[in-house]
Amino acid sequence: MENREISQAVVSRLPRYYRYLGDIKDQGIERISSAELSRIMRVTASQIRQDFNHFGGFGQQGYGYNVEYLHEEIGKILGLDRDHRLVLVGAGNLGSALINYMNFKNRGFFFQAAFDANEELHGRTLGGIKVYPMDELVSFIENNDIEIVVLAIPRTAAVKVAEMVSGTGISAIWNFAHIDLQVPDRIQVENVHLSDSLMRLTYSIRRYEEKNAQK
């Protein structure tokens, strides 16, 4: 049942379900129907039921879904039931933002170290995390059981670092550089292309204005 590959579309929706269910749980609500969740999240009830059923039934006929249970199960699917050890590469503003943000969110994501090419930063700390020189990155990863490498550096540097860490035992790269990285299949890559996001926004602005000008 968990065998078939789940479509990207479904996976992309899971974090949003997780977020909403967390909020609903915090409001003290114990159970919810797909119809009610549909109303809150502005998606069809049909889609909600289909999505959840990809992972086996979480609900009960005539009752609906137990909010806390559903929230937890989706968390498990998303891998949030375990701890994750990360290193940050690039200790600039963006890197600082990520470290500070992740720490206070505290969902099991633990930064173990930061790395930067800038010598002035070496030895300093960033949100409680020490900054090391780049040439210590690979050995640090190997000696500290690092699972995720976060790349908050420019694209040329990102390509080099991706190459460097490709030989280590990491499982994933969270990439903020504006380039598509080439890594072995066993390393998962998730891109956050901020400029792409901003372009989609300006597309929407232009599109909306055009639509209105026509009238």
Add this chain to the structure above:
Amino acid sequence: MENREISQAVVSRLPRYYRYLGDIKDQGIERISSAELSRIMRVTASQIRQDFNHFGGFGQQGYGYNVEYLHEEIGKILGLDRDHRLVLVGAGNLGSALINYMNFKNRGFFFQAAFDANEELHGRTLGGIKVYPMDELVSFIENNDIEIVVLAIPRTAAVKVAEMVSGTGISAIWNFAHIDLQVPDRIQVENVHLSDSLMRLTYSIRRYEEKNAQK
């Protein structure tokens, strides 16, 4: 021809085309076929031709596409042929990263001011941009022809600010808070939910491990 609504899937791919075409142009390559671009970008040539044709033909039979022209045209579609005036709300690490990043990219995105609830920051500058108190936000927007509001603040604050700026003449919100904002239809919203992205990554890790464990 430009009348029909373009699907979200197509729009989402445009920035990636734009990025690759920029690189190809920088390499001094003048023309490219959909087959060659397909090889580089790892998508089907069919999809490339279909995507471009949503906006009218940019190519020429027997020749392919002129790289510079295609790049520029996609830029126009994405609204990159005009300047955009932004304000930043939230002058923390993330906000700083965005201001510094955007300035050096210089694609026509100009931050006019930053706003923050923290009094200590008022009057300081951030990447050349001055930080003002929150209660000056609305009047600043109205007096300075602001098009885009960037929200780099926590979710509760984001909801309040979205409400505040909903009455102004802005066209869009670029939202980094982990919440879906409710604003009038005329205001476009683009979300960057970093935690959603990170969850998709940990999903992929878990999924990959599970797949391998089965064998």
Add this chain to the structure above:
DNA sequence: TAGATTGTTAATCGATTAACAATC
């Protein structure tokens, strides 16, 4: 002109929505 490659139509595939039997 002949070869190459687009633009576009048709076929396929996949995702979403609707419907309803199963069941709590």
Add this chain to the structure above:
DNA sequence: TAGATTGTTAATCGATTAACAATC
């Protein structure tokens, strides 16, 4: 039991891919 609501199948819709005629 009756009412509610899921789980799941079937129908629809939309997006992707394949194929090829148009044309540079």
